[in-house]
Amino acid sequence: MPPNNEPDELAGSQTLPSSIVYDSNYVDPFEQNNNISCPLVSAGKREKKSSTLWTICPFILGNEFCERLAYYGLATNLVVYLQLRCGFSASEAATQTSNWSGTCYVTPLIGAWLADSYFGRFKTIAIFTFIYLIGMVTLCIHPAFLATKDHESPEPLHQFAFFLGLYIVALGTGGIKPNVSAFGADQFDEQDPQDMAEKKSFFNWFYFAINLGSLLASLVVVYIQENISWTIGFAIPAVALAVASFMFWAGRYKYKFSQPKESPLERLMKIMWTATIAPRSREVEGDAFEEGSWVDRWLDRAVQCGKYTVAQVLEVKLVVRLMPVFFTQIMYWAVYTQMSTVFVEQGEQMNRKVVGSFAIPAASLSTFDTVSIIVLVPIFDGFVYPMLERSGYRLTPLRKIGWGMLFAVFSMLCAAAVEYRRLQVYHEGHTLDSDSSHKTSVDMTVFWQTGQYLLVGASEVMASIAQ
Numbered sequence: 342m343p344p345n346n347e348p349d350e351l352a353g354s355q356t357l358p359s360s361i362v363y364d365s366n367y368v369d370p371f372e373q374n375n376n377i378s379c380p381l382v383s384a385g386k387r388e389k390k391s392s393t394l395w396t397i398c399p400f401i402l403g404n405e406f407c408e409r410l411a412y413y414g415l416a417t418n419l420v421v422y423l424q425l426r427c428g429f430s431a432s433e434a435a436t437q438t439s440n441w442s443g444t445c446y447v448t449p450l451i452g453a454w455l456a457d458s459y460f461g462r463f464k465t466i467a468i469f470t471f472i473y474l475i476g477m478v479t480l481c482i483h484p485a486f487l488a489t490k491d492h493e494s495p496e497p498l499h500q501f502a503f504f505l506g507l508y509i510v511a512l513g514t515g516g517i518k519p520n521v522s523a524f525g526a527d528q529f530d531e532q533d534p535q536d537m538a539e540k541k542s543f544f545n546w547f548y549f550a551i552n553l554g555s556l557l558a559s560l561v562v563v564y565i566q567e568n569i570s571w572t573i574g575f576a577i578p579a580v581a582l583a584v585a586s587f588m589f590w591a592g593r594y595k596y597k598f599s600q601p602k603e604s605p606l607e608r609l610m611k612i613m614w615t616a617t618i619a620p621r622s623r624e625v626e627g628d629a630f631e632e633g634s635w636v637d638r639w640l641d642r643a644v645q646c647g648k649y650t651v652a653q654v655l656e657v658k659l660v661v662r663l664m665p666v667f668f669t670q671i672m673y674w675a676v677y678t679q680m681s682t683v684f685v686e687q688g689e690q691m692n693r694k695v696v697g698s699f700a701i702p703a704a705s706l707s708t709f710d711t712v713s714i715i716v717l718v719p720i721f722d723g724f725v726y727p728m729l730e731r732s733g734y735r736l737t738p739l740r741k742i743g744w745g746m747l748f749a750v751f752s753m754l755c756a757a758a759v760e761y762r763r764l765q766v767y768h769e770g771h772t773l774d775s776d777s778s779h780k781t782s783v784d785m786t787v788f789w790q791t792g793q794y795l796l797v798g799a800s801e802v803m804a805s806i807a808q
Contacts, residue, residue: 469516
């Protein structure tokens with residue numbers, strides 16, 4: 342699974358302002374004086390020798406673990422629920438799941454903007470966690486009141502309530518994804534060598550918390566949903582999110598809080614708009630104006646009109662030059678999404694029995710993706726990358742992304758080969774009795790899918806982390 346994303350969450354590792362002022366008294370973050378000029382304000386007095394990693398970060402790490410358990414407890418098996426309880430076809434369920442997943446990765450733009458410009462990270466996380474919890478509770482009670490059964494058409498009101506809760510969750514997660522890792526980074530003093538050493542460990546533990554939450558969701562929550570009760574299976578993520586909220590709030594006396602300032606995204610948009618509407622200056626026409634690409638000349642107009650500095654415009658130029666790389670990742674994440682849609686639907690039509698009558702949920706095979714990441718990250722960092730560098734081949738971030746995309750291609754080829762063989766077995770007549778999914782399953786073990794999940798995990802280790 343991506344580090345809460347996945348890669349966007351690790352943006353908190355950016356360099357923080359070094360000027361830290363400690364206040365001897367606790368200041369409630371919801372009643373902070375907006376006139377405070379320091380970038381970071383400590384909410385509590387801490388001893389100099391205390392460990393930030395073990396006295397403050399457990400609240401943040403516990404929150405992240407529970408939140409990821411809640412998110413993946415919903416997302417991993419959503420495509421199955423849409424078919425069994427909401428009456429969608431396989432293609433419709435996959436489309437709805439993809440739309441929702443995409444929304445979950447768009448709303449962080451809103452959360453990041455609000456945190457940077459208005460509320461600060463703590464307030465944004467707290468507010469959006471409450472919104473998130475409302476959506477989870479709505480989804481939790483939905484199965485209990487769902488009048489439809491199996492493939493019968495659900496009542497419009499029930500369907501509306503379900504999707505309302507689903508997209509409230511998408512909005513809620515948008516305030517957490519871009520801010521929680523950055524908020525964790527805020528707790529470390531860059532002038533303190535001990536803090537700087539612990540900061541690296543914090544992100545390792547942060548990544549571990551994400552994958553542990555994903556692992557438990559895939560193994561435990563998914564099984565409960567399919568074999569015991571969908572209501573209980575949705576209640577567990579709701580309770581996990583409530584625990585996440587409590588843990589995050591419990592650490593408020595120890596946190597340091599960043600003051601809101603202009604959002605980088607907002608400034609980027611302002612500079613691009615200024616460059617668009619600004620007239621071309623005659624004073625710089627000629628050779629000076631013709632230097633660089635048309636993008637450089639376009640953005641230079643924001644400097645020429647006197648509203649922005651050369652350094653500010655240069656930052657925008659660097660971002661614009663990265664856009665082609667970002668656009669290539671659209672197809673990569675489209676492939677990644679298949680793991681929670683097409684892969685699950687494929688597994689539902691295979692033999693999922695393990696021992697006796699015990700059948701593993703198809704969505705639980707995403708565990709192989711998580712295990713692959715946990716195992717391969719230290720192997721790649723400790724052995725593969727150093728060995729390649731010694732041989733004269735250095736894996737730059739762009740090369741890692743390229744190799745990661747290649748592994749994603751191999752994953753889809755592997756899935757295609759499994760599907761080809763599954764159809765062969767079906768046409769040969771080796772089918773099984775219909776199970777709870779009401780689909781014709783073939784006598785071909787679902788563990789044939791292991792390879793495609795492992796390859797997705799390998800692609801994440803390279804492409805996702807490098808992004």
